Amino acid sequence: MRQTVLRVERVSKSFGGTRALDDVSIEIRAREVVGLVGANGAGKSTLLKTLCGLCQPDSGRIVLRDKVLGLKGIADAANAGIGMVFQELSLLPNLSVAENILLGHEGAALRCGFYDWKALRALAAAQLRKLGSSISPSARTGSLSFAERQMIELARVLAIEERAQNEPVILLDEPTSMLDAAHIEAVLAQIENLRERSSVLFVTHRLDEALRVCDRIYVLSDGRCVAQRGRKDFSIADLQQHMLGRELGVACPAQARPARQAESRLSVRALCCGNSYRGISFDLSDGEILGIAGVAGSGRESLCRALFGIEQPDSGEIVLDGQPVQLGEPADAVRLGIGYVPADRDAEGIVAGLGILENMTLAHLGGLCRGPFLDRAREKALVEGWIAQLRIAPGAAQTPARHLSGGNQQKIVLAKWLVAGSPKILILDHPLRGLDVGAKMDITRLIRELAQSGIGILLIADTYDELTALSDRIIVMKDGVVSGHFPAGGTKPSELQILECMV
């Protein structure tokens, strides 16, 4: 058995009343990829933050190569040899690639406070070579794609190798959750690569990925480490069971739905916007779920933002219920009965400082008035009704939204558009992103119910499974144009068919 490099011994951490980590013990050995899986709220992020110095455990200790660590921050962790690749990345877009890779640890490339640019670029190039990447060290980070920036983030973490005497421990926080299929393969290959020179702790939602690359997997549930499995015992059903404590069927069971003959609610004609998208035309009927597939940069997010009035197209027509409409700002779209669930729930979905009630009624304040005044009694009754119907927990209407889990927050965001009575169209931008298995099932069921009640839904989904499970029809966008169309009623397209249209 290989020697242990990093050991977490009985670490506990509470935030206010919530016990995020409860007596957790794991160990990572040399040249090993250890997987960490668990539902949202299980404690994965907290454990990672404790390991890279962003928060201090209340009790327990972290031992690196037989030395107890007292980490006060990321710099401490990096000096000790622990590096973290953040899910949302932590690069500075206005600096060059070389500066980002070596920020804070320029070493010989910094003399008397001045950069030695040649040395800096050489050092950065050395890190990029370890990954086999061809990105130029002088490129401006902000101009690169998400996948390329993730590569740079990895290179930055690998720079630790030069500083610490031993092989680093690399923490990967859901590196694949924001990527499309092609890039996920690249990341998994990199992890195999990293195994040669470091130990890796790989946190992910996607069990199939974990099973592929990991040597051992720990399962966290409600802050406790509930299972540890070695390669020979791997099984998705077994892991899921431990994550949730119950048996699960397929996470998002596909449903055969008859092709609808309803009239077209929303028509998009020859919509164009600069380089983002060109000549987009499609129809959306009542009660239909139209999935839009595409890689980052395909223009689908821009298209959906234009349909909600966040951006303005250069030319083309948007026709709602037979009438062409101009959407100058989101308020126009809301007045017309269009709702939007953004991908970035924390920044754009909920107001963290307000309660469930205030968040849920934010889009419908005018309709909850008696005369000019807010009818607070009616508002409270309405909100409590929705909290019960959607099973939002904790269920007190005044609970601050920031105390809720991601799944419950997403329910509030969806409820915001339902509180007003049925919206005509709902645009869902990655509605299942960052949710655990249980929450995904809840939201999936809710989306299906909404479609059944007659709302037309535009869906941008994270994975092939989600897209095909939910959508009646799928259009694929590539480089700004519609490159594929899979109509309803036929057999579901295969992953390969969609991928072919996407790249």
Added chain:
Amino acid sequence: MRRGIGPFLPLGVLLALLAAMGAVEPSFLSLDNFSLLVGESSVILLLATGQTLVLLLGGIDLSMAALAALVSVLIALALPTMGAGAVVGALALSTLLGAVQGVLHARAQLPSVVVTLAGLGLWSGIALAIAHSTIPISAGYFAIGWLEGSSFGVPHAFAFAAAALGVLAALMHWLPLGRMVYAIGLNPKVAILSGIRVGRVKILAFAVSGLFSGLAGMAMAARTYSGNPSIVDSLLLPSITAVLIGGTAMTGGVGGFARTLVGVLTVTVLRIGIAAIGIDPAYEPIVYGVLAIAAVALSADRSAIFVLK
């Protein structure tokens, strides 16, 4: 996690201050003195009320005191000829100028600190250009004279300011507009994506702060029997400090009008106390500066601000 200063800390500080002043000078705690105290605070209360609304929205209005000065000058000039019409006209003008600032902020996307800083310069400059020095009110004082004097021990000016605060607070509570203001202050993106016409709310808020600037100018003219173009210097800092030590956060979305009342009373107690103890009033700004820093330090929800700029 703590959201801002708890509602009782500013109140506790105020009561502690009153007790301390009373200990040093027992006559301080008499009814007459309280009457004097709250009468002194009315102008700052009006300014602080308007400022609270703008701060809740996540902006700031640096021009309020200057606009008040301009209004006091205009009233002093026009009262003899126009009587009550001068007051109405001046208030309408200050509301309009506030709205103009709001339009520049909301539609031209200029930060409120920049727009109102420019306003500060403009309105005080215009006031000084019109009136090189204090203009005594020669006639027509009756139109604003009702603000002076007191009934049942309560100065009219304070009753008026408190009533204005009460009306605004009630409107904010009962109108959907209040909810929108808090939402915009906490997270403007979500507000926009929820269909709130943020631009209109901002313009309205700055129009209201313009109105309250005008009301403050009117109260000032009543109290000093004149229009004073350079009163800006002594009103800007205490009025903003009062809002901050009351517990309304600089960052927006947290706080309220009751807190502002406590803050204004605290600032006024300090002002009078400083004079009573015998410290040179020139040192007042130092006290306000220290208090403002302490208040913001205590009230800033640091969990929300990861890095301060």
